[in-house]
Amino acid sequence: MTEIEFLNWVRGPGFQMATIIFVAGIVIRIFEILLLGRKNNLAEAKGSEMSSGFKTILTRSVPDASTFKRSTFTIVAGYIFHIGLFVIIFFYAPHILLFKDVIGFGWPALPTPVVDAFAVITIIALLAVLVHRFNNKVLHYLTNFEDLLVWFVTIAPLVTGYIAFHRIGMTAPALLGLHILSVELLMVVFPFTKLMHAFTLFMSRWYNGAISGYRGVQS
Amino acid sequence: MTNRPNGKNITLADAMRSQGISRRSFLKFCAATASMMALPPAMIPRIANALENAKRPSVIWLSFQECTGCTESLTRAHTATIENLIFDSISLDYHHTLQAASGHAAEAAREAAMEENYGKYLLVVDGSIPLDNPGYSTIAGISNYDMLMATAKGAAAIIAVGTCATYGGIPHAKPNPTGAVSVGDLIKDKPIINVPGCPPIPVVITGVLTHYLTFGTIPELDHIGRPKVFYGKSIHDRCYRRPFYDKGLFAETFDDEGAKKGWCLFKLGCKGPTTYNACATTKWNNGTSFPIEAGHPCLGCSEPDFWDGGGFYKALSMPTENISKTAVYTAGAAAAAGVAIGALNRSKQAASKKAHIKVTVDDLTK
Numbered sequence: 001m002t003e004i005e006f007l008n009w010v011r012g013p014g015f016q017m018a019t020i021i022f023v024a025g026i027v028i029r030i031f032e033i034l035l036l037g038r039k040n041n042l043a044e045a046k047g048s049e050m051s052s053g054f055k056t057i058l059t060r061s062v063p064d065a066s067t068f069k070r071s072t073f074t075i076v077a078g079y080i081f082h083i084g085l086f087v088i089i090f091f092y093a094p095h096i097l098l099f100k101d102v103i104g105f106g107w108p109a110l111p112t113p114v115v116d117a118f119a120v121i122t123i124i125a126l127l128a129v130l131v132h133r134f135n136n137k138v139l140h141y142l143t144n145f146e147d148l149l150v151w152f153v154t155i156a157p158l159v160t161g162y163i164a165f166h167r168i169g170m171t172a173p174a175l176l177g178l179h180i181l182s183v184e185l186l187m188v189v190f191p192f193t194k195l196m197h198a199f200t201l202f203m204s205r206w207y208n209g210a211i212s213g214y215r216g217v218q219s
Numbered sequence: 220m221t222n223r224p225n226g227k228n229i230t231l232a233d234a235m236r237s238q239g240i241s242r243r244s245f246l247k248f249c250a251a252t253a254s255m256m257a258l259p260p261a262m263i264p265r266i267a268n269a270l271e272n273a274k275r276p277s278v279i280w281l282s283f284q285e286c287t288g289c290t291e292s293l294t295r296a297h298t299a300t301i302e303n304l305i306f307d308s309i310s311l312d313y314h315h316t317l318q319a320a321s322g323h324a325a326e327a328a329r330e331a332a333m334e335e336n337y338g339k340y341l342l343v344v345d346g347s348i349p350l351d352n353p354g355y356s357t358i359a360g361i362s363n364y365d366m367l368m369a370t371a372k373g374a375a376a377i378i379a380v381g382t383c384a385t386y387g388g389i390p391h392a393k394p395n396p397t398g399a400v401s402v403g404d405l406i407k408d409k410p411i412i413n414v415p416g417c418p419p420i421p422v423v424i425t426g427v428l429t430h431y432l433t434f435g436t437i438p439e440l441d442h443i444g445r446p447k448v449f450y451g452k453s454i455h456d457r458c459y460r461r462p463f464y465d466k467g468l469f470a471e472t473f474d475d476e477g478a479k480k481g482w483c484l485f486k487l488g489c490k491g492p493t494t495y496n497a498c499a500t501t502k503w504n505n506g507t508s509f510p511i512e513a514g515h516p517c518l519g520c521s522e523p524d525f526w527d528g529g530g531f532y533k534a535l536s537m538p539t540e541n542i543s544k545t546a547v548y549t550a551g552a553a554a555a556a557g558v559a560i561g562a563l564n565r566s567k568q569a570a571s572k573k574a575h576i577k578v579t580v581d582d583l584t585k
Binding site: 002004005007008011012013015016019020023024025026027028029030031032034035036037093094095097098101102103104109110111112113115167171172173176 | 386443453455456464465466467469485486492493495519522523524525527528529533534535536537538539540542543545546549550552553554556557558560561562564565
């Protein structure tokens with residue numbers, strides 16, 4: 001297989017297979033969760049589920065003071081790499097072209113050097129969280145294979161993307177192919193691991209808020 | 220082919236003199252060739268000496284499944300250039316597009332050249348070879364496969380010219396109806412120099428010939444058989460529009476402001492980032508320009524399978540298949556599967572609820 005054949009494969013059949021697994025996995029899991037249903041609550045409602053639910057989606061984005069004090073590093077590094085990932089995935093011009101091709105519309109991109117800087121910061125933040133994970137005794141004890149797998153499939157597209165853009169090491173088609181392949185790996189692993197939180201996060205926050213709202217207590 | 224000096228023992232120097240090429244312009248050519256091939260200046264006299272005294276090597280040119288574009292590229296020059304002279308001064312003993320003879324007379328010329336120069340002649344091939352049915356492409360009733368295998372046997376080296384001969388090219392594009400393969404797919408026991416491109420740059424082929432005439436060896440090749448001196452750098456790395464790519468300034472259409480300002484053509488499908496060729500440096504039409512300079516994205520023609528990259532105007536970051544359709548169908552099927560699994564879970568829930576037996580005080584005091 002030549003490098004161009006490899007590149008054509010990851011851009012074609014490979015991407016198609018990854019999309020099928022990614023979309024099917026996510027849709028099935030969301031349906032499964034939603035269709036589980038809830039037991040009828042016989043108690044009288046003391047407040048609104050809806051408003052409390054939506055409010056909680058927002059309020060939980062800001063860590064409370066005591067939590068922040070306890071896990072400052074986790075929260076700061078976590079925010080950095082999540083924002084970084086968001087900027088890199090959604091505001092790099094070639095990525096927007098991909099979205100435009102799939103969903104039919106695009107949006108303005110950030111200048112490439114800005115995205116490049118975000119990539120460096122994000123990679124550093126992800127390396128730091130791994131070091132922290134092994135340095136912290138409790139975190140180390142709790143770490144299992146899935147945690148490491150999820151970390152790897154997240155940082156792999158960043159690193160391969162960075163070296164593909166800067167054209168370091170291998171030939172260009174091989175680098176680009178490797179980058180796309182690493183994204184496909186992420187897509188395949190996504191629905192079956194804790195990465196699924198990207199889709200369930202707001203659902204569960206809403207639910208937490210809704211329970212409190214029904215009871216008429218602050219969430 | 221026309222106006223060339225007669226006789227096989229004539230040297231290139233004789234040929235040049237008869238064409239009125241001055242020694243000064245010849246040396247200029249040697250210097251340009253040396254710098255193009257990244258050779259030290261000390262090599263210029265050696266190139267000049269080797270070329271001047273080079274006996275015209277016998278060259279057999281076979282054209283298979285091709286469009287003659289490669290021959291056009293190499294022979295079409297508006298003025299008689301020294302590159303052309305190099306090309307003219309080889310003893311082109313067989314080239315069915317250019318030669319006057321046809322049919323059996325032409326084949327006889329090929330066989331005579333093969334016999335006379337067995338083990339010494341250069342074989343140049345353009346076009347791919349169909350394997351599905353030998354009848355898809357024949358010359359004088361001989362299948363391309365048979366002619367290639369027979370002619371390759373006595374060749375000193377083979378130069379595969381054009382993307383069809385090097386990697387299968389257009390005939391090899393999906394679904395490859397003729398079962399087309401490249402020269403390298405069939406011949407494993409001879410040195411093969413791949414000079415891909417659709418067509419290749421004329422100066423690249425003369426460069427390869429010069430190298431062969433000067434050193435008697437084939438130039439250093441990359442992992443897919445291309446001379447490193449010409450195919451060592453990508454179009455992107457040598458592109459004068461590269462600074463715009465680095466800044467993220469792209470032409471969105473062929474006639475927008477970006478296009479007029481000469482911004483990067485990545486979004487219009489440029490394959491420059493993944494294509495290795497010398498276009499951006501040697502350029503075309505006697506150094507006039509190259510496709511990107513003319514405002515068109517690079518097609519990636521010197522790379523294998525360049526027709527199967529999902530379309531010339533699709534950016535490299537876009538998938539080659541219709542992913543929207545795949546995603547919509549998958550989501551539909553998955554939603555149905557999700558409902559089915561949900562229903563199954565619910566019936567399980569109901570069944571376990573039904574099977575649940577409450578423990579009474581009596582049970583506990585038994």
